[in-house]
Amino acid sequence: MSSQGFELPLRLLLAFRVLIDELHAELARQGHPDIRPMHGFVMQAIGPAGTTAVELGRTLGVSKQAAGKTIDTLERIGYVERSIDPHDTRRKIARLTPHGMDALNRSARIFDTLRARWAEELGEERLHALESDLRRMTPDNLWRLDIPGWFGTL
Template identity: 85%
Template sequence: MSIVSSHGFELPLRLLLAFRMLIDELHAELARQGHPDMRPMHGFVMQAIGPDGTTAVELGRTLGVSKQAAGKTIDALERVGYAERTTDPHDTRRKLVRLTPYGMEALHLSARIFDTLRGRWADELGEERLTALESDLRTMTPGNPWRLDTPSWFTNL
């Protein structure tokens, strides 16, 4: 077994490339299975909305964007049928954003597709190596992988 010497800059590029490949494959499969309008940012937003819903202000805070940016994203999700605005049953002055059944279906389908993609990686690399890679990444990253503000961090100039 030969060891390939790498430059430090290659690690983040390879991690980003792996992420991009998985996301691109996910969205190609989502399109094949009835969700052609799903975009990578939608997944972050829909996870932030969650099964109980949220407000535009709370969504903006979670995603690390302004209320206005969150509102535009909610508008986009409404147009394609993934989210809807409703009145909060506990406070009629508040508007909640909730996922529609179509939006929930997309999230559940995404989870199944990610499991399939992980299976392909396990077939290619071997389950033991993939499990070791995942374990190593858990060691090197914070405990909570749900950093939903990642898109705003990445685009913050």
């Protein structure tokens, strides 16, 4: 069966959407009902060491204001806390709270479960081949977090 060129990116995006929707449904069941798909990119960019709104904006490819608003949202729902940078009191550092770290840890386990389900459905060899082919066709940097800025949505 022949496919038109536009179908490949749409199928890849749809596969991403299916996985992310299933992840967030399970995260909600496990005590994280307020977290949204874009929050995962943001929390990965904040990382265990924390970051400033300026640095976060740069990493995500969005403005400092957009990054700050997202930090505000994550702070309001308990995933991030702000503190003064001990090396420069003019800077505020956003850090993940234990609740934020819990969401990231649960996400990793849920993704493992989702992958196992895909392997069961497609077969481990076919899934491994798909992953290998995607690795061959995409850049090595798995953690490219500038997608929010690329989509223009943050």
